[in-house]
Amino acid sequence: MEQFLQQVINGISLGSIYALIALGYTMVYGIIKLINFAHCDIYMIGAYTGFFCMTSLNLGLIPSMLIAMVLCMILGAAIEKVAYKPLRNASRITVLITAIGVSLFLEYGMMFLVGANVRAYPTMTGILAEKIHIGDFAIPVQNFFIVGITLLLMIMLQFIVKKTKLGKAMRAVSLDADAARLMGINVNNTISFTFMLGSALAGAAGVLVGVYYTSINPLMGYLPGVKAFIAAVFGGIGSIPGAMIGGFFIGMVEVMVSGYASSLFKDAVVFAILILILIVKPAGLLGKNIREKV
Amino acid sequence: MAILSVNKLTKSFGGLTAVSDVDIKLQKGELVGLIGPNGAGKTTVFNLLTGIYEPTSGEITLDRDGKQTKLNRMKPYKVSKVGLARTFQNIRLFKDLTVLDNVRIAMNQNINYGVFSGLLHLPSFRHEEKRIRKESIELLDIFSLGAKVNEKARNLPYGEQRRLEIVRALATKPVLLLLDEPAAGMNPAESAQLTDTIAKLRSDFDLTILLIEHDMSVVMKICERIYVMDYGKVIAEGTPDEIRTNKRVIEAYLGEDAANA
């Protein structure tokens, strides 16, 4: 029973990470219909930024996370301006290939700069090294921390999207960019803002992963990135609640398969879920089917 | 038996009913018009007939020389094979391919050699390709496009692009041809020429034609019968003269006051 509870907690924690990353994918896809392959590498750069803040600059966890988020925001906006904006009217394959190129550039550029070796996050001290005791079970505080930060960020995101003017602009542009433009919305800024939001979340996720799993490397983004994307598709790409649900679902599935079946096949199961959902309900749980007008 | 029978055709997209209880009958060889204000559901009807949309309810039956086929849940390529062809409201040519290729592609269903022969360019490939090339060029010549055989479709002037779409549709050897606003964007001279072309189409190719069009000079001149749609329903049906004076039709186009004037 204790093992099961531990697995559930692991699942929720992992799910939080996936959800944070998935949100970035879903928001960008919702607004410009692009799978931002480079998103998972922004997550990686967030992790590294946190690492350097904590080791070289000796900053605390929260300041490091904030700096990582800001840096990732800037990076995300920059990538959009340089690589994706020129291709707003290009074919889908062209943009997708560009996104892949940016992703590889970030990965191998990072490898070139900091080396391919795995780096270790400093061990957490203080409260984050503790466990909370509930009855017979001891749950690490880190898990609460991760889920807590994630929920906080998600609530903030929902607030921004639902209650602010920029959020409204985001929703308008994802429905119809031309109409939004005609209504006086600055579409370019809105798109940049969307990238910034998603990237900030990915940066936070990167730092959380560094804390939780302690090891980081330049290629760490690829697999979580794909799984987070699968989570976004599962929940319905373009849907923010969908990404959240999807993230937790995929995280839970992965931990359960790993714990009770075989950890060798946990990735294969997640990919199989992707194939299944694309075949059965491509719009995902909460997504809508958009028809091409003939 | 009518060549095309459409009974109580209905299509809803979620809460929006685009087409509601539409009945259409076409006799073999007729040239019938389908008119109505923008958003009336005319192109939706075409899309339902050609299998691009599935009907929510209702039936579509094609009668070809006595053999009846229900078109309801058929995929577009099967509908084409059964004998329905169409052109599109916004031209959907294969823009980066040559005029010749646009036509040859439409002939695919009438070509008789297998993949193996295609891979190895066996005699059956050579023979059939020669035949198709000849037939395609002949068809293009009839519509004065023969000289532009190797031109990319996107480089043709607008009027010729519309003609090419018609040629491409003809290449599928249909019995029923659906034309979606073929005169859109044409000046009076071009429309007049198109009117002649459509009339010729019907006689030379033994076709039944259903025509969506806004240009009344075309519709009134060549259509024997006209269906009028508004808000997804058929509101009137009759000869051009009957339609011209039909109160409901005038109301739909010009508003209540004009109808009562």
Add this chain to the structure above:
Amino acid sequence: MKNLFKKSAVIKTISIILIFAIVQILLLTNIINDYYFTTLVTVCINIILAVSLNLVTGFTGQFSLGHAGFMSIGAYTCAIFTMRMSSTLGVGAFLIGIVLAAIAAGIVGVLVGLPTLRLRGDYLAIATLGMAEIIRIIAVNLDITNGAAGLSGIPRDVNWFWLFLFTAGTVVLITNFLKSTHGRSCISIREDEIAADSMGINTTKYKVMAFVIGAICAGVAGALYSSFFYVIKPDLFGFLKSIDILVIVVLGGLGSISGSILAAILLAVISTMLQSFAEVRMVLYSLMLVVIMIFRPQGLMGSKEVSLQLFSKIGQSFKKKRV
């Protein structure tokens, strides 16, 4: 017109024989030594991979990011067979191995293609990526593939003759296919799927057809790979390999066979030059991808082909200048 047809066919056949003969001679006289031959093998395998991916992505418009997965299936199938049967069947084992590789890749192509080819661009890309990953994970976890350690000591049956035969064969077959009605149908899907559907093209059938042909060719390329480099591991055929192939196709031009061939050669040369700077290679590659997509998305050749007509046009323009 007919004479032009036959003339070009004769010229093409002669050029093919000439290329084979010239290289063969260079090999026999050791002007092309082992090192250069290895590069040549890589180039030829990449040509097969690029041309077949171009068929799927460039000509039929189906974005496949899992091409390396089929290469993997071909490589392992052939290797597993020849490792067991080479002593009894000699070169025959290799030939049967290639056929088996093609069949295996083809079957998986059908299994993968049928459900996923209904999906649109980005979704299809991710689905094919997922499929290739599943294949890789399976290869890492099976006994017969020897898991992550891979297979080694694979019989090396590839020589210039077989290499050339399969490379030239693939190029000729795919070029022929594209000139046939089936090829045209595939191209029409790229141009406008709804219009193609409405003109009687069974789009699913042709998408799967192109996909399976691509898979079979990739399988053959994989078999050639394992039968020359004699060591294979699952990680060789991962996402990065699929990207490698995609870069070649994009650089050459999505929709140009001759572009793919040129790009394969060009990138092999660049790769060799960059060998001492291994880490920079990927950085440059990725930068190249982005730059090409932004400034010249049609790549080197766009959708044009190097052809006799092209040469005669160039010749004519020279003549005009003189006057």
